[in-house]
Amino acid sequence: MLYVISHEIIPETHRCGHQKKATFGLAMGLVIMLFLDVWLG
Numbered sequence: 662m663l664y665v666i667s668h669e670i671i672p673e674t675h676r677c678g679h680q681k682k683a684t685f686g687l688a689m690g691l692v693i694m695l696f697l698d699v700w701l702g
Contacts, residue, residue: 674683
């Protein structure tokens with residue numbers, strides 16, 4: 662799933678000039694997902 666997101670969505674946002682926002686959003690989403698996985702067990 663992560664490959665599909667990084668392969669399809671991230672290049673689209675990088676073409677429009679939103680590289681930093683896209684990368685930050687992906688990183689924050691990953692951190693939140695991992696935190697919830699551990700927290701909700």
